[in-house]
Amino acid sequence: MRTATYFASAALxxxxxxxxxxxxxxxxxxxxxxxxxxxFRDFFxxxxxxxxLEDFVNGPYSMNEDMHRQWEEKEQFPPxxxxxxxxxEMFSKPFKNGKSYADCFPxxxxxxxxxxxxxxxxxxxxxxxxxxxxxxxxxxxEAPFSYVKDEMAALTAYMAFxxxxxxxxxxxxxxxxxxxxYQNGKRYFYTRSGQLNFSCATCHVQSPGQRIRAEVLAPALxxxxxxxxxRSEWSGMGTISRRFTTCNSQxxxxxxxxxxxxxxxxxxxxxxxxxGLPISGPGARP
Amino acid sequence: MSxxxxxxxxxxxxxxxxxxxxxxxxxxxxxxxxxSTLSLVLALLIAGATSVLAAGSEADFKAAYAAAEAANKEAxxxxxQWTVTAAALADAKKAADKGNFDQAIASAxxxxxxxxxxxxxxxxxxxxxKELEIR
Numbered sequence: 082m083r084t085a086t087y088f089a090s091a092a093l094x095x096x097x098x099x100x101x102x103x104x105x106x107x108x109x110x111x112x113x114x115x116x117x118x119x120x121f122r123d124f125f126x127x128x129x130x131x132x133x134l135e136d137f138v139n140g141p142y143s144m145n146e147d148m149h150r151q152w153e154e155k156e157q158f159p160p161x162x163x164x165x166x167x168x169x170e171m172f173s174k175p176f177k178n179g180k181s182y183a184d185c186f187p188x189x190x191x192x193x194x195x196x197x198x199x200x201x202x203x204x205x206x207x208x209x210x211x212x213x214x215x216x217x218x219x220x221x222x223e224a225p226f227s228y229v230k231d232e233m234a235a236l237t238a239y240m241a242f243x244x245x246x247x248x249x250x251x252x253x254x255x256x257x258x259x260x261x262x263y264q265n266g267k268r269y270f271y272t273r274s275g276q277l278n279f280s281c282a283t284c285h286v287q288s289p290g291q292r293i294r295a296e297v298l299a300p301a302l303x304x305x306x307x308x309x310x311x312r313s314e315w316s317g318m319g320t321i322s323r324r325f326t327t328c329n330s331q332x333x334x335x336x337x338x339x340x341x342x343x344x345x346x347x348x349x350x351x352x353x354x355x356x357g358l359p360i361s362g363p364g365a366r367p
Numbered sequence: 368m369s370x371x372x373x374x375x376x377x378x379x380x381x382x383x384x385x386x387x388x389x390x391x392x393x394x395x396x397x398x399x400x401x402x403s404t405l406s407l408v409l410a411l412l413i414a415g416a417t418s419v420l421a422a423g424s425e426a427d428f429k430a431a432y433a434a435a436e437a438a439n440k441e442a443x444x445x446x447x448q449w450t451v452t453a454a455a456l457a458d459a460k461k462a463a464d465k466g467n468f469d470q471a472i473a474s475a476x477x478x479x480x481x482x483x484x485x486x487x488x489x490x491x492x493x494x495x496x497k498e499l500e501i502r
Contacts, residue, residue, distance in 0.1 A: 124501045271496040335448040
């Protein structure tokens, strides 16, 4: 009888342990954005201990002294300047119905770049600045712009310019759909794809500061703070949509459509983990 | 052995003319006509034989292409198509349009293999992505 009681107690203890372990395993898999962001920042600051936190937003130019000097010289006559001017002109020109971009955004659209993307609880999805700009146009009877070309880059360049120095302030509301969008963005960031079997993290977590052909890879921390960018390789401006789609095709994957859910969620994740770092856009890259 | 040519080919004239005589040129022309006729007959025979063989090959191509397209569609549903798969499918179609079904089948099979690799990648990455995560 006593032996049976021991066995029963042991079984009960094991069961309790097992049941106790299940919630903790689940808890380990539950997304925890603040913990993720801290780990993300710690990873990069430990990898580059001499780099100031705010310098991460300068991408490859923060990775070595020579490139940093080149960048400082480039900033004397910035190649994106024409785009900021064009964006400012477009931004202030009314639509055919008399309204303007300013009517679609908080604070008339000035100094708000750091709050995008945001989670829209009505739609249940992430809304990026590029998407909000095209929705603004459509709501006012104008045709949407291409997400990757000059007009969209000019508008976002101007808006980023009015936010320079303001820290990214991306919010994840207490809504399971927002947490899911964040988690989907994180999964996309780490998922290998394309024939080259690369993920975003392969270049921007595992290899920042190293060269891929002639290019120096940027760290993922602060990578969107400088967007949109003038790229010498493109001989022109490029938006976040352009950056994401070209990354996909460079690894021999068929890019998704700009502003598909995956890209919106990816932008949400990458912006959130760079919270606190200043907006430096528009930027210039080799 | 040196690959550098030490002398010019027979009949070469540095002034741009042919050094052969009129008689020799005429003789050469006649033999060329005979050779051309023979080539034409041979080409027609080969084309005939190929078209008989092609009937079976075209069906094989269609089957191979359909299999590749189906696999690529599955990769699309997983949001993970590869550019090289699309290129191999395009190559297959181009070769088939020219009647080169051997090449078309080879390209279609390559496309199918690539599409299957992208499906495998997308499926395995459903859990493997976590191994790269910064924690």
